[in-house]
Amino acid sequence: MQEPLAFTVGDKTVVPGIDEAVRGMAPGGIRRIIVPEEIGYPKDGFKSVGPKPSTFSGERALDFVLASRDNMMDKTLMFDLKLSTVKAR
Amino acid sequence: MRVWFRSSSPLAQQRASDLRFRHLFATAGLSSAMRLVMISAALYMAEGALLHGPSPARSEPSRQRLPRRDACTAVAAAAAVWLGPAHAHAAEQAVRMEGLNGPGKSKTNYPDYEKTDSGLQIKEFKPGSGPVAKAGDRVTLEWTGVTVGYQGRYFEVRSACACQRPPRVLPARCLRRRRFPTPSCIPTPCRPFPDTEQAQGRRLRR
Numbered sequence: 001m002q003e004p005l006a007f008t009v010g011d012k013t014v015v016p017g018i019d020e021a022v023r024g025m026a027p028g029g030i031r032r033i034i035v036p037e038e039i040g041y042p043k044d045g046f047k048s049v050g051p052k053p054s055t056f057s058g059e060r061a062l063d064f065v066l067a068s069r070d071n072m073m074d075k076t077l078m079f080d081l082k083l084s085t086v087k088a089r
Numbered sequence: 090m091r092v093w094f095r096s097s098s099p100l101a102q103q104r105a106s107d108l109r110f111r112h113l114f115a116t117a118g119l120s121s122a123m124r125l126v127m128i129s130a131a132l133y134m135a136e137g138a139l140l141h142g143p144s145p146a147r148s149e150p151s152r153q154r155l156p157r158r159d160a161c162t163a164v165a166a167a168a169a170v171w172l173g174p175a176h177a178h179a180a181e182q183a184v185r186m187e188g189l190n191g192p193g194k195s196k197t198n199y200p201d202y203e204k205t206d207s208g209l210q211i212k213e214f215k216p217g218s219g220p221v222a223k224a225g226d227r228v229t230l231e232w233t234g235v236t237v238g239y240q241g242r243y244f245e246v247r248s249a250c251a252c253q254r255p256p257r258v259l260p261a262r263c264l265r266r267r268r269f270p271t272p273s274c275i276p277t278p279c280r281p282f283p284d285t286e287q288a289q290g291r292r293l294r295r
Contacts, residue, residue, distance in 0.1 A: 026218055028217035028218055053234070058234075074238030075239075084228075086219065086228050
């Protein structure tokens with residue numbers, strides 16, 4: 001069972017693409033986003049910045065693309081996001 | 090033209106379904122000489138496939154077939170290079186990738202997505218309701234991730250438990266082996282995002 005991805009908007013704990021896409025979403029809303037490499041995971045992959053895949057095979061599938069040396073692969077990622085809750089600070 | 094291509098041979102069909110080829114044939118300004126070249130290339134390939142057939146010998150390197158295929162590929166590549174830049178897809182933009190000794194892959198701009206200044210492309214499937222998330226808010230999300238640029242692998246999926254309709258517990262008689270399971274023994278499928286507008290439409294039609 002997947003644990004929901006929880007973060008504070010703008011705190012740089014998730015990929016910049018997701019952070020940007022979440023702004024303007026309302027609870028229950030669904031968005032599909034295409035995240036290019038520049039606003040995707042940093043060089044160390046999902047170690048410092050989320051979201052991290054919940055399964056080992058998911059980690060392998062993502063790392064396979066992100067860790068490719070010399071930019072051999074297109075690192076564009078697609079995310080489907082469903083906003084569950086919003087808590088104003 | 091496309092109908093003719095479709096009815097010729099499996100190999101030619103495969104070629105026709107190739108995006109660039111489809112694009113070439115959709116182009117109105119294709120010269121008749123070029124068409125002739127393409128047709129002859131397709132015929133050549135079709136003939137090769139028919140002659141050799143799906144025999145075990147196909148997998149072995151054949152001296153007869155390889156030069157012919159090379160020639161066809163060269164003709165097709167030349168046509169693509171010649172016609173490519175003039176009729177290139179407007180939504181695509183070539184990106185240099187250092188690891189590949191060539192132009193690399195192209196970055197796709199999907200026409201039904203909204204593109205922001207940072208290069209992010211967003212498509213809204215369902216607007217949602219309530220307070221809108223803004224900077225400083227604490228949010229929780231369910232998410233799915235796909236390596237869409239390479240092999241399209243899902244590295245994270247929303248769990249099967251996330252469907253609105255929980256999987257039905259099958260009765261004990263369903264555990265017996267049957268050649269044809271009765272409809273009541275077929276588990277209900279779980280669709281991702283069951284609350285999208287499309288899924289709602291499907292539910293209403295039922």
